[in-house]
Amino acid sequence: MKKLLALVLTLSLILGMAAVASADDQVTISVWHRWSGTNEKILQECVDKFMADNPNIKIDVVGKAGEYFELLQTMISDAAAGNPKPDIFVGGYNLLNYIAEELVPTNVDELAPDQAALDELYGRFTDEMLALANYNGNQIGLPLAVSNMVMYVNMDIFEAAGLTEDDIPTTWEEAKKVCAVIKEKCPDKYGLYLQLPDTWGDQAIIFSAGGEMLSEDKSRVDFTNEGLIYAIQTWQDFYKEGYIPHCLDSEATPMFNSGDIAMNLTTIMKINTYKEQSTFKLRVAQTLGFEGKTKQLPAGGAAMISFATDAAKKDAVFKFMQFMTSKEGMEMWTKTGYLCITKDEVPMVEGQEYSYAQTQYARPWECWPGGSAGLEIDSRWLSVRNSIVMEGWDVVKSLTDLETECNNLLDNQ
Known part of the structure; x- marks a missing residue:
């Protein structure tokens, strides 16, 4: 009996130690x-x-x-x-x-x-x-x-405007013509939206237009090169023509899901959200490029x-x-x-094939130079960009002034 009791006590001690060890290993x-x-x-x-x-x-x-x-x-x-x-x-x-x-x-x-x-x-x-x-x-x-940027298309709006899948644009130049048709045939609908919250959408349109946002050595900003100016001017033109709603992404996403925007240029990451929440016939296509230019898309x-x-x-x-x-x-x-x-x-999720097909155009999502100064540059870029495309600020003057401000910030940090 004593031996049995001793064995029980020994086992209890061992199990207790194991429990402590297990807790310690957590x-x-x-x-x-x-x-x-x-x-x-x-x-x-x-x-x-x-x-x-x-x-x-x-x-x-x-x-x-x-x-x-x-x-x-x-x-x-x-x-x-x-x-x-x-x-x-x-x-x-x-x-x-x-x-x-x-x-x-x-x-x-x-x-x-x-x-x-x-x-x-x-x-x-x-x-x-x-x-x-x-x-x-x-x-x-x-x-x-x-991810890369794709274009989600509301085919109900296309059909109401007399358009078919063959009319889904592949370039910004084609998109302008499609938006004009939609505005004429469906005046209560918007033609297009390009995401705004960070520089990712900006870099997609700028790089695809042959532009850059930084100097060749990545140490300074470059907002006055021809490709960048052309891209931002194109973006502003879509707002001026009434093809893009004057709103932020937080408003644009529900607008698209409820059927008020024909084409939405944003990340493939949102594909399941749109499939679940959209109330129309949804198609996915590659994002827009520019005629005569090789598409370039930030990862x-x-x-x-x-x-x-x-x-x-x-x-x-x-x-x-x-x-x-x-x-x-x-x-x-x-x-x-x-x-x-x-x-x-x-x-693959259905629709991802269009995104995978664009990986050949991938390039890095550019970082701003200057460490903490780069965070300030990011804030200034987004603020001025919004004022240019949504409020109609002069493209060249605004970008020239911003380039000077940001490079001075880098020089004086």
Whole structure:
């Protein structure tokens, strides 16, 4: 009896120690992102699957609905208040230079347990895709989301205007003619909308017109080159003709979904939202280019960037990166509408084929130079751009003045 009691006590002690060890092995990491709706739901499904496979890792997901720039500002403010930066920050490709220079992220190389694991992870990507999250030779993040701009078309409006699928435009010049027909035949409808919240849409129209936003060495802004001026003038003309509604994206999206806008130029990431919410016959097409020019489209989306410094958190972050970029992870994640960022072949959402067909035109989403000065340049560009296209400010004078202001800002930082 005494031996049995001793055995029971010993087993209880062992189990108790195991429970303590298990609790000690538990690690919690945080993930910050900007998505809402369907995309937030799918991300949470990915997180839940990862935690089920890795019960010793808990992930606190923090969603801050808005744009990548707003998410970054929130993190900066949070860190300034003395709070730790997130273990994984899903940051836009256009903000990498600021993040790399000002916020000291933990490079992906430092997260890997060994070289073999790192090589296997990097081997999942093409060099071009991996480069999206590389800054000055440092892999400061790992690509997660990538998209390009497509055109969503309301075929009900087209048909009401006497137009067919053959009339879906491929260039801005063709789009102007189509919009004129829609304005005449359907005066209560708008012809087109190009997304406004950040520089991504701007760069798509500017680059495709043969323009640039930065000097060749990327150290200064260049707002007075011929292609940029032509692109912004074209955009302004659509507003002046009444083809584009004078509203922000927060108003344009419900307008499109309710059937008031014929063509909406925005990210392929929104494909599921439009399919679920639109009340009309929806078609997807490649985005617009310019006659005689090769289309150039900035790669939209974001990378997983880590600020983890603790060894256990680094290991957990690396494992999450491995999962999200695995075939299983990509099969789940691409249901958002984002494209597959690895070499794996995964099922396509209907309509994504138009976006995949445009990857040949991809180029990086340009970052503003100057670190913190770049954030101010971004704000000034968006403000002046809105005034030009929506309020009719003089294109050349406004861009010339803005170029001078921004380069002075870079010179005096």
